[in-house]
Amino acid sequence: KTNKGTDSGGTKNTTLVVENSFDLTTADPGRVYEVTGGMVAHAMYEPLLTFAGGDVSKPVPLLAKSFEASADGKVLTLKLDETAKFSDGSAVTADDVVFSFNRVKNVKGNPSFLLDGVTVTAPDAQTVVLTSAKANPALPYLLPTPALGIVNSKVAKAQGAVDAEGADKSDKAETWFNANSAGSGPYTLQSFSTTTEVVLVANDKYWGTKPVYTKIVLRNVTNSVQKLDVVKDASQLALDLSPDQAKDLGAAVTVDRASTTTTFFLFTNMNPAISPVTSNPKFQEAVRYGLDYAGIMSLAGEGAVQAPGLVPDKLLGALAAGDSLKRDLDRAKAALAASGYSGQEIPMEYPSDITKNGIDFGVLAQKVQAGLTEVGIKVKLAPAPVATALPNYRDGKEKLGLWLWGADYPDPSDYLAFLPGGLVGLRAGWKAGSSPDLTTIGDQAAIETDSGKRAALYQDLQRKLNEVGPFMPLFQSAQISVMAKSVSNFVYNAVWTVDFGALK
Amino acid sequence: MRSRPYLRFVLVRLGALVLLAVGITLVSFILTNLVPGDPAAANLGQRALSDPAIVAAFRHQHGLDQPLPVQYWKYLTGLVQGDFGTSQRSNRPVGDELAEYVPATLELASTAVVLSVVVGVGLGMLAAMRRNSWLDQLLRVVSLAGVSMPTFWLALAAFFLLFYKWGILPGGGRLDPGLDPPPQVTGLYTVDALLAGQWDIFGNAVFHLIMPALVLAAYTVGLLTRFTRASMLEVLGNDYIRTAQAKGLPGRTIVFRHVLRPALVPILTVAGLAFGSLLSGTVLVEQIFSWNGIGQYAYQSALNLDLPAIMGVSLVVAVIYVTVNFVVDLLYGVVDPRVRLQ
Amino acid sequence: MSLLDVSDLRVLLPTADGLQPAVDGVGFTVGEREIVGVAGESGSGKTISMLALLGLTPPGARVTGSAGFGGQDLLALKGKALRDVRGRSIAVVFQDPMTSLHPMLTIGRQLTEHVRHHLGLSKRAALDRAAELLDLVRIPDPRGALGRYPHQFSGGMRQRIAIAMALGCSPDLLIADEPTTALDVTVQAGILRLLDRLRTENGLSIILITHDLGVLSSVADRLYVYYAGRIVETGATSGIIQQPRHPYTQGLLRALPRAEDGLTPIGGTPPSLGAVPAGCAFHPRCAFAEASCAVDRPELVDGLACPINPLVRS
Amino acid sequence: MSTQNVADALSPGLKLRKNRRRVWRPLGVTGLVVLVIWILVAALAPVLAPHDPLGQQFDRFLSPSGAHWFGTDELGRDVLSRVVYGARVTIPLSLLLVVCSLVIGAVVGAAAGYYGGWLEMLVMRTADLVFAFPAIILAMAVVAALGADLTNAVLAIVVVSWPSYARVARGLVLSSRNADYVLATRLLGASGRRSLLVDVTPNVAGPILVLATLDVGNAALLLSGLSFLGLGARPPAAEWGAMVAAGASNFDKWWLGLFPGLAILTLVLAVNFLGDTLRDMLDPRTARAVIQ
Amino acid sequence: MSLLQIEDLQVSYRRAGHPDVMAVAGADLSVAPGEIVGLVGETGCGKSTLARACLGLLRPSGGTVHFDGAPVTPLGRRPRPAAQRRLQMIFQDPFASLNSRRRVGAQIGDALRLNPSPTTVGEWLTRVGLPESAAGRYPHEFSGGQRQRIAIARALAAQPSLIVADEPIAALDASAQAQIANLLVDLARSEGVSLLFISHDLAIVRQIADRTAVMYLGRVVETGPTAELWDTPAHPYSSALIGAVPRPDGLHRLPDELPGDVPDPASPPPGCRFHPRCPVAFDRCATEDPPAITWQDRTVRCLLHTEGEPLHAIN
């Protein structure tokens, strides 16, 4: 019958049942991008560099035993660990790295942007050289991303994987990767379903420390049921409980709360053509100071932090908690009066079907709405499933938008997207050149290689954003992981959530 | 002389089925394409979405860059070869995904149907035999409560009480976690487990089926109870029942041989239709019981505007529905000689 | 010694206004090898009184009186004892041959099930017997007919099959409730001849219910004329037909199309259940009614329930 | 045809016999009373609700007490007030849905039955198609695409629910078109359309009414089901299905889901009690038993 | 000149997946002004089909129906032409021929509104023996006989010159049968309306009809003045029908049996349609379709009779 984790130490010849509301479309490391996919891929495909535990501020060696950036920040040289082996026993070589990275770029999947402007070469079997067009100080922080896990190129090629230009049409390996694995990680794929469960089994040829659990069953379960299951010991690890659900769980389970790199934010459209009202700076001020931050934080729950700026607290260049905005109703009301707002309803769009870290957008939106109502702003909620909401968002047509941004990789450079003309900036109707001042700082920050200076630049950037930008950062949600007492050594990592190989 | 009209009837119905299938694909195609919403947006990451090359690649890969009639024609020609297209969400063939989810739902829905027929017809007979008694009144209230019950609410209540509070039944899923499903033959875990001789798996699968099937059956039990009662009463009022009584046959014989059979005809109809409503009900029930069937699949696909998947699900559900009702029609022939011999 | 001796039969039926008498103290006898005719307008209680004998009244009905049959009182029988009489000693043929046979069971099944139940015959023996009976009622190809269904036969054939079914256990008494009303005259003639033959050849006693006095005139030995749940006149058939004494019987006969005179309907309509007039139930429609008719309820004396006894005939 | 609707099985040519209906029908009366209460609750919501249904003014997750009979929800709103206001969403929308499907279905079905030919063919094949089409999937797709909003949901459901009425209406028109009483009127010189209007309509009305009554319950269930899935009511409106969904994510806060669920149940049950009783009153079988 | 002239009328029913049924297969019949014609025959012989075809409720597949000199047009969606409204019908089932949801007065009123006349609903109700107050009531408040009176009132209110009555008394009680038959005939006579009275009750037809037509399997096999036909039936089928009528004379005479049933009209026997059941059939009957022989005011289709000879009784 079911083998459940026991407290007897040593190697547990056991199964670990993990429950997660799946955000999963593929197990192909060349395409994987979603949260659940990252968890799965990370267990099977080791990257060159990794993060130790939950600390994402410093990349550390994994398949690459050392790495070194050139002074201009454009070239990153890595030396591979010659003991590293794939699950079929063959050694991990630089060719495999070149193949893996080129494939990610050329299949034009969700993660291919990670390697935009980066070329990868292998001077010898143990050396990989990554060359960027511009100084790329963020590159080492990118490499631990699950999508950049290294694939056994011989096996992959045999299954139709292609790394050359045009791979988006010619690569035929995804189906194979959804049923098998060819990485060097502690687990291999036994079965895979994007909606039911994913089963991983320990890689018996693993070159590192053997994992404790021989089998990981990752099941797709809604958060409310996860709670019941973990309390009833029907599962040993639940990953999606909301802060409310995680209250009063009793002594049978351990609760781990960690702040994530996911930032929930509100924006007001800067484009007067889209919204004459919200593009008014006074109106933005009214919103910024009118939001009920305390009320919102009560929803975000224990473990979450109010976001002083867009860059999450775990990352370089994050603002200190003291920089957080406080509600100032008088100021908000005054600003609103000055803005000439005449009481019209403003639709606030948000993705209704997304629940992240147990935070339901619908509930959050209602809280935001209530806060703004107190100021005198009439907000009409306009929820839609992501599929429908995203096009409007992408096209910069939302007057008010409530969204989240999860760090693609743990480096503040990911947040340059919020600048005018940037990916997210445009969504808020913020055209390139609208704020030359900010753009200049952003450009500097992007290529600055000195950590100290980088941090200062990013902090400066965020303070200015908080004054003139259309974004109102709300909070970083808390990852709440609930596990049976039998499970130990759990550490939440913002990039891959949980490292199954490290669990005891 | 006996088989020809019947055969003709079967063939005509099969032809109608094919036409219906084409109609379903057309409707779902038009519908999913008419409404605003961009599948690329739903199925690409935020970063990728802003990269025109990736979006173009996505659109090209799923044929979304072609004119609609061409897309539809390609879909149809693929369908003829058993190809349901490729899911935009998972990039897997929709056919494969359906093959994965349909059996789960079939297992659940058939269990619920069998349950409803047994319980519903039984209760209905009881009510008819004891008509106007307090039992009849009680059954009437109970059956109306069954059809009035919000399925999702009942599911939550059952889950909360039977699993969480009392621990009588297992929670979600088709098997206890950690148990491997039986080797796939039919995709129905119970059947496959039996085929493989895995009794523990069979027991576990049945154990997991009980709660969702009961919840799902609540509506149809109510429906069938009401209909069986009405149908039985209708038959009981017939002259030929009085004839049977006048022949001195025992009550049991009369009920089972003389009353039940004609009463079955409308019951069959309702049972067939009930199967359709069950398929819809699964959307809500599967959600709560983590039952990975087409209900969940449909929900996910609809949210993600995964066109091939939506079309595939609609098609499968429609075909199941039509097939069930087709079988019901054939059963009429078995039950009623007047149908068979005409 | 008569086969069936019913006295003071009362049947109260449940209606919206409570229990109402549908049959109000009737008595009749049926002798061996006798065809007894029961006549009367629709709703006069003919069917109900026969159903009461076999306990087939609708649920909630109350039946009193006595019905001696083979040494036991039918009305006192219950459960298995009653079922053993039904179909075995007393068989019934109902009015509508289109609805009184089960549409989904083969003729063979319907002809044999009660025979096997009552007589314990084997399936084969019962089928043989069924074929014989079908032959007796002149169904062509009796063997083949056993495998067919009622809808494959015409109305007349179905009524013959129903009769064959009734004869299955060789009953002593056959109650035929309007067996020919739904049929054409040509077919009716055949059924009447069949009944007559069964009486003479098989020694069957028959109660023949009908409102067609012409039919009774041709086969019945004795008549009972019902009106509003009571018997108003009884006697030998020829006597009643040729010299009806009760005004109601006279009216019935005059309403029949006969060559001699035109149609002379009885005025008014028969009373409905629960609205039977006091005194003589027929007095509101009676041309000879006197004041006392509205008060005194006439008893059946010397085969006539009419104290006025109008011998005047028009 | 196989894809016959439940409704067809329900109502083959019903006739209302008025004269001797049973006066005391406890279930029907109960249903009517409860329904009237709900309608009153909806109408008088501002008077009855103790608090603002949208006001996030209390502590979150207060369990039921004297101050908050039904407790408070995840945003600190009074659940009782929300349940009361929820009647304003579900009842009118269910009625709207049924009325729309009824009008469309009855007109289309009657026209199909009356004109016959290709029109009938087209209508009935479309009805078959829609019947076979999984309603909730269609509704989900439409709502997903047009945005979560109950009016969109109503639209989507109307698209799939008119055929039951069309079938019944067509069946009744077809059967009454050749009924003796219609032929008699026609022989007197009435036009086909007039006889449809004068002779057929009153006979079709009864069964359609029963069907509609029973359907109000189904509509309420479907709408709240969609809201439960997050595809229905637009927040912050108080809608029962959405409220149950909130309860679903907070299992141990049983009051969140229990009361709105009971609200749906009682409303639908009341409607069904009423519809069932009406059906009995219209049903010839019962009618026969009552008359004889 | 006859008011209604049916010549070689053929009416078929289409049945999906089966051959057509020719329910009326070449029937001839005429009704003169003011005449009452009785049409008798066994169940399924096509009486109702013929009646409906006369009124245009069914479209004939062959032959003609003329009313008042003009062909009867099949009923479409438009109102019937005013001239044809003088041809009315009374149905067999008084429960089905009145709309249970409309007041009696409104239904009779239809006739007056569509065929204007100076009479009133009340007058018509009185004529058929019902109180004027009946107008405000619904059909279910009346007995079968009373309903049939209402139906008669409705038909007469349209001022017809011919009424086709399809078994108008078959569904009624014995006592009501005579009442309704009398009423219908009396009113027809007093209004000068012709009547085509369809019945399988020969005795009634004999009482009321001026002329009787006997129908067998889609054909009219014999017509003639009622008394003559009754006394000297010329067709063996007529003879069998008459012999089968039980006589209420108290003489214990069993009626004569005619073995067999009316054959399925979908596959009629060749030759004379009656020959398989005919007690006096001979070889030619199985192959030759007997022509209509007319002698004075009688017509018969039987090979036992030859053209030009007086018709004789068959017994």
Ligand SMILES: Nc1ncnc2c1ncn2[C@@H]1O[C@H](COP(=O)(O)OP(=O)(O)OP(=O)(O)O)[C@@H](O)[C@H]1O
């Ligand atoms: N099941 C029943 N429930 C209530 N009343 C009934 C029932 N069956 C018959 N009756 C009533 O009982 C009375 C006698 O009915 P019965 O059937 O005996 O009449 P009948 O003489 O056989 O008439 P018919 O010639 O129509 O068969 C009638 O008034 C009838 O309405």
Ligand SMILES: Nc1ncnc2c1ncn2[C@@H]1O[C@H](COP(=O)(O)OP(=O)(O)OP(=O)(O)O)[C@@H](O)[C@H]1O
């Ligand atoms: N709608 C129909 N479709 C197919 N066949 C029909 C239809 N109506 C009648 N028939 C057949 O046509 C033949 C004549 O029927 P019709 O109703 O005219 O007979 P009828 O003489 O009026 O009989 P009855 O005395 O029973 O009223 C019968 O064999 C019948 O089965």
Ligand SMILES: [Mg+2]
């Ligand atoms: Mg009777």
Ligand SMILES: [Mg+2]
């Ligand atoms: Mg007829």
